Amino acid sequence: MRLPNLSSTNAISAKIRELDQKRFEMDRQISSGQKLRFPEDDGMRLGRVIRLETQKGQLTQYQRNASYAEEFLNAGQLNLDKLTELNQRAQEIARSAGSSLNGPAMETYGHEINQLIEEALNRINATHRKQALFGGTKLKPKFASTDVMLGKRQTKTFSFSEVGQAWADGKRRIGFGDEMIFSLNGREYVFQSKVDGLETDEVAARVRDLINNQSDVLSDSQSYETSQYKAFVRGSGSSSLAYDPAVDLAAAVSSNGELVVTGAVGKTYDA
Template sequence: MRVTSNTFPETLIQQLQLLSTRQNRLQTQTATGQRIQNPEDDPAAIQRILGLHTETAAVRQYRANLDNLNERANVAFNALKALKKISDRAGELATLADDTRSDQELQTYATEVTQLIQQAVQILNQKHRGAYLFAGTRTDQPPFALTTDPDGRVTAVTYQGNAEVAAAPIDTGVNLAIDIPGANNTGTGPRGLVADSRTGADFFAHLIDLQNRLLTGDTQGIANTVRPALLRDEEHLLTHIGNQSALIARIQTVSDLADKRILSLDQAVSREADADLAETLVRLNQVQTAYQAALQSGATILRLSLLDYLR
């Protein structure tokens, strides 16, 4: 077979270009730590990496939702504890109001109960990040409206929210609701915080009843009617506190699992995309050696230096 005079130079140039391309790619891998720079480097791995990135993005969003839920749940939990203190004091006043108390003392107790009602409304009307906590899904308006008479006594506390609560996704196909509607007398759905027809809880109504009976000196009615009602309200509130505490614990557990899942996914991406530095350096050294050998052999065979050849 006849070989033309320019066959070897052309082959040498092609070999040098191939080695140079490999050398550049390995140098880039060494500098960046990434095995894959372009989709054509490893199409199968690219597909796996894209799937891992999609899954990681979803888990990170779930993790962000959990952070928001945890924050809101803790604010609500603190409100429940503050409400429990009001419930405790109301129970104490209902116990103190017996036949041994003077009318003036009962009037003083009534004034304190009025203040307790106002304080409870203030607690339950608080916002978090611009949204009311205990209004159900009507988070743009205060859940409770207070009505007083000319003497400043509370005559009514009206619930303006609804009995619905929003849920946020915390995993694939899993939604979690942490809000508590202020009241729910529909007989279904989440239990209301201060009023619920299923348990007979109606905290504000019973506080107003206590206030009014103190004003009239009806200590017998307080003992027989108001005190048992306040005890039921307290049990109802304790149930909410227990449930909220359990929700916070669940959020923390799921958050920890999400963190571990994100770490695992990041490690999987790293295994697919990251270059093995030791192996890459060995390969780079081999390619550089081959490149220098090609230059030397070419120069020897052609009896010219690389610079001469390039001219």
């Protein structure tokens, strides 16, 4: 019987150890679920894993961006739908106002139109996750009035129930030389009577026109003068009261003859 030499025995033992090491490695991979443990295990495979992880992160970000874009578009579409409804309601009011309506009805429609305008401003200034829906890349849009708050307007009402004398026809009138001064937003709106028996309705109408037709430059503001009265705008007598053009005063005469003055949304003024 021929006995193997020592080199053959060593080779067989080394092969057995190599196979045992591979078996151990396979057991480890099966138990851990990972084929690679160190970068040097397989450089090419590890590079591919890194690329796949990078692509996975990119796809995840794309998915987030797509979800955000969908939310953004849905929010924009919702506001556009609401703006369409507001426009339709405004058209209905315009058609109704074309017919013969009494004073209270016109005043009611006027208030509703103001509310529609404010609601429209709210819609076009809407944001989603602090990003303006209709402001491009700007965080704060600048459509008319930013951050409009419905109903947040300062309103001052001037009643003429105690002004002048009440005549037999129920109307109140002022006399010759009477002067009425309305101090608003750092300016004075002055009405001077040149005759006796001038109706307070005329006073309210002229002061309304002074307010609505005034200019930011005081000298360019409208004035009115007839044989019966003189109406004009002048600066305030107090140096502490300054004119603020952003207040944007608007005046109207109510159905009962009161002068109603309203400022811009979110603005206050002295009165």
